[in-house]
Amino acid sequence: MHRTRTLTRTLLAVALAATTVLSACGGSDDEGTDAKSLTLWHYEGPTSAMGVAWNRAIEIFKEKHPGVEVKFEEKSFEQIQQSAGMILNSDNAPDLMEYNKGNATSGLLSKQGLLTDLSGEATKRGWDKKLSASLQTTAKYDADGVMGSGKWYGVPNYGEYVMVYYNKDLFAQKNIAVPKTLAEFEAAMDTFAKGGQVPLAMGGAEYPAMQVLYSLALSKANRSWVDNFQLYKGKFDFKGPEMTYGATTFSDWVKKGYISKDSAGIKAEDMGVAFTQGRFPILISGSWWYGRFAKEIKNFQWGSFLFPGNKLHPGSSGNLWVVPTKSKAKSLAYDFIDITMTPEIQNLLGNSGGVPVAAEPTAITDAKSKELIENFSTVLKDDGLAFYPDWPAPGYYDVMAAATQGLITGSKSVAQWQDEVAKPYDQNRSDLGK
Numbered sequence: 001m002h003r004t005r006t007l008t009r010t011l012l013a014v015a016l017a018a019t020t021v022l023s024a025c026g027g028s029d030d031e032g033t034d035a036k037s038l039t040l041w042h043y044e045g046p047t048s049a050m051g052v053a054w055n056r057a058i059e060i061f062k063e064k065h066p067g068v069e070v071k072f073e074e075k076s077f078e079q080i081q082q083s084a085g086m087i088l089n090s091d092n093a094p095d096l097m098e099y100n101k102g103n104a105t106s107g108l109l110s111k112q113g114l115l116t117d118l119s120g121e122a123t124k125r126g127w128d129k130k131l132s133a134s135l136q137t138t139a140k141y142d143a144d145g146v147m148g149s150g151k152w153y154g155v156p157n158y159g160e161y162v163m164v165y166y167n168k169d170l171f172a173q174k175n176i177a178v179p180k181t182l183a184e185f186e187a188a189m190d191t192f193a194k195g196g197q198v199p200l201a202m203g204g205a206e207y208p209a210m211q212v213l214y215s216l217a218l219s220k221a222n223r224s225w226v227d228n229f230q231l232y233k234g235k236f237d238f239k240g241p242e243m244t245y246g247a248t249t250f251s252d253w254v255k256k257g258y259i260s261k262d263s264a265g266i267k268a269e270d271m272g273v274a275f276t277q278g279r280f281p282i283l284i285s286g287s288w289w290y291g292r293f294a295k296e297i298k299n300f301q302w303g304s305f306l307f308p309g310n311k312l313h314p315g316s317s318g319n320l321w322v323v324p325t326k327s328k329a330k331s332l333a334y335d336f337i338d339i340t341m342t343p344e345i346q347n348l349l350g351n352s353g354g355v356p357v358a359a360e361p362t363a364i365t366d367a368k369s370k371e372l373i374e375n376f377s378t379v380l381k382d383d384g385l386a387f388y389p390d391w392p393a394p395g396y397y398d399v400m401a402a403a404t405q406g407l408i409t410g411s412k413s414v415a416q417w418q419d420e421v422a423k424p425y426d427q428n429r430s431d432l433g434k
Helices: 009-021 049-064 077-088 103-111 119-124 168-173 182-194 207-218 223-231 241-255 261-265 268-276 287-296 330-340 343-351 367-381 396-409 414-432
Strands: 037-042 069-074 096-099 159-167 282-286 302-305 315-317 320-322
Touching: 037 049, 037 330, 049 069, 049 330, 049 343, 077 096, 077 103, 096 103, 096 330, 103 320, 159 168, 159 287, 159 367, 182 282, 207 241, 207 268, 207 282, 207 396, 241 396, 241 414, 261 396, 268 282, 268 287, 282 287, 287 367, 302 367, 320 330, 330 343, 343 367, 396 414
Parallel strands: 037 069, 037 096
Antiparallel strands: 096 320, 159 282, 159 302, 159 315
């Protein structure tokens, strides 16, 4: 999943301690042609769509590589996110690792020389043919670590996007139809609010709040605006109409009772649990919740739809498989990535609630999975992946999260939010000479 998730600095010590436990793979050369083990890290839960698919990929890898030991370690997103640079610059680097995509993460590590250039393998193994141009955006980084062009430093094999989840039973009780426009969506939330029900589940302490605000900004944006913001292709103004509308409307939603002020301290996990318990009629978040909701929601009917009226949506390829420069089993790492791109694994991913990038359409039999994948196809057809608001600059997640929290609590005005998020963004662009 990642998708962008919470960062917890207190786990840094745990992550560093873990590096002393995991030893580097054996092998006679740095390409790993004689390696007898593959050290693999990822942070997908075993029951998630990706976890199910990657576990099967490990089984297939072992069948194809008898005698090779797979040293799999499930890490938390926070462990890898906070200490990746330190880990990959040590002799305890894994051979293959799932890592977050974007300028602030994979782009930064590629710029620091910590990731292997996969361009040759992408061509040789046909990964470049299986991934659409929009999905390749997060796989490639230039010399400054800016995504969208340059060399391949990672391989995504699933997609993700932000959507609206809704409780069908609660909507039916209020005779509310699925909204087709933002005005209809706000009218639906207003109906719930006036009935004493806070409509929107929110994790204000982490990524969900900033993604909702960004979705609102995207309702007034176009592709050029996204490229200017994310890829530094042109000038960008946080006080322009798009971000102004996003922040102002988000703040208004709090004032109107669509978002609880108490949600400023709520984490994404607690937000998701509250929705599964039927405590909120609406949740706006990513496809990474889809498989989990399908398994855990038992007491009500639920569904999803794209953010009403938008052609652009927060989303991207999924996280990347990256091969650290210090990997001692690079050839084995490439083989594992290749397995995750096969129809068997892609189909399994799709039927488990994930968003595959190379599945066989007729092989997806689960009804809800079909809905999920069809909506993603709609986004791709519209060239609608707009990435995530915290991606453009290193450390930007914490800045964006704190500023948006301030809008929820009322401690920051829209103008203060704009100034707060603009400063580090503008500084990073200046440092890159963009």
